[in-house]
Amino acid sequence: MLLPSGQLGRVMAVVPPGSTRCSATDLDVTFALAAEGDGTFELTRNGERLAGSLGLELALEVLERELRTLVAFRAPRHIFIHAGVVAHRGAAIVMPGATMAGKTTLVAALVGAGAEYYSDEFAPLDDEGLVHPFAKPLSLRDERSVQTDHHVVDLGGVAGEEAVPVGAVIVTQYRAGAEWRPRQLTSGAAVLALLSHTVPAQSRPAQALHAINRAIDGATVIDAARGEADAVAPLVLAELERAVSRL
Numbered sequence: 001m002l003l004p005s006g007q008l009g010r011v012m013a014v015v016p017p018g019s020t021r022c023s024a025t026d027l028d029v030t031f032a033l034a035a036e037g038d039g040t041f042e043l044t045r046n047g048e049r050l051a052g053s054l055g056l057e058l059a060l061e062v063l064e065r066e067l068r069t070l071v072a073f074r075a076p077r078h079i080f081i082h083a084g085v086v087a088h089r090g091a092a093i094v095m096p097g098a099t100m101a102g103k104t105t106l107v108a109a110l111v112g113a114g115a116e117y118y119s120d121e122f123a124p125l126d127d128e129g130l131v132h133p134f135a136k137p138l139s140l141r142d143e144r145s146v147q148t149d150h151h152v153v154d155l156g157g158v159a160g161e162e163a164v165p166v167g168a169v170i171v172t173q174y175r176a177g178a179e180w181r182p183r184q185l186t187s188g189a190a191v192l193a194l195l196s197h198t199v200p201a202q203s204r205p206a207q208a209l210h211a212i213n214r215a216i217d218g219a220t221v222i223d224a225a226r227g228e229a230d231a232v233a234p235l236v237l238a239e240l241e242r243a244v245s246r247l
Contacts, residue, residue: 094131168243
């Protein structure tokens with residue numbers, strides 16, 4: 001990283017959670033963020049220009065997105081699913097969804113209701129179907145859709161640290177005025193719901209299907225539109241508690 005003195009800490013803040021140092025000789029993908037002469041920044045990947053003439057904040061945002069996407073596609077021992085994740089009573093709630101589906105808002109409400117924070121972006125599943133934490137700062141949007149990152153401790157919550165089994169999969173999206181009327185999904189529909197949000201679904205289909213099937217084995221899987229996150233969070237936790245009581 002060819003940056004002015006004092007900027008390294010800002011770069012390290014966008015490194016994906018759980019990252020560890022390694023030797024440069026072990027790398028097959030490298031990113032470089034360099035200051036240009038006019039005070040803007042250039043981002044390259046393996047020496048090829050990805051973007052240039054960027055302000056530092058935008059450059060870091062692009063770098064962060066590139067790093068997380070790379071991890072999600074290439075993590076060899078995990079299958080990454082776009083999902084919000086919290087844990088409660090030793091089991092996880094996985095809420096698959098695309099960007100702008102309201103995952104972070106619901107995750108924040110569940111953390112406020114006492115759940116442990118795991119991620120507002122990815123559910124990394126291992127071969128046993130356990131979900132691991134990917135506890136990046138929560139990216140909450142205000143009424144103008146401006147996104148701001150918040151560390152979970154600033155929201156009064158805690159981040160989970162251990163891999164846990166999936167107790168419930170909640171397929172939900174915000175709809176103004178919606179009542180909470182969950183319906184149980186079949187195992188086939190549950191697999192499809194998760195697979196449609198699985199990052200390496202096409203590159204590693206067998207591994208993805210194996211991890212998903214292990215994850216939903218014994219889990220409650222429901223589909224429901226939801227209203228405001230704070231109102232529905234206790235209902236979602238109740239779904240998990242019922243699922244855990246049956247395990």
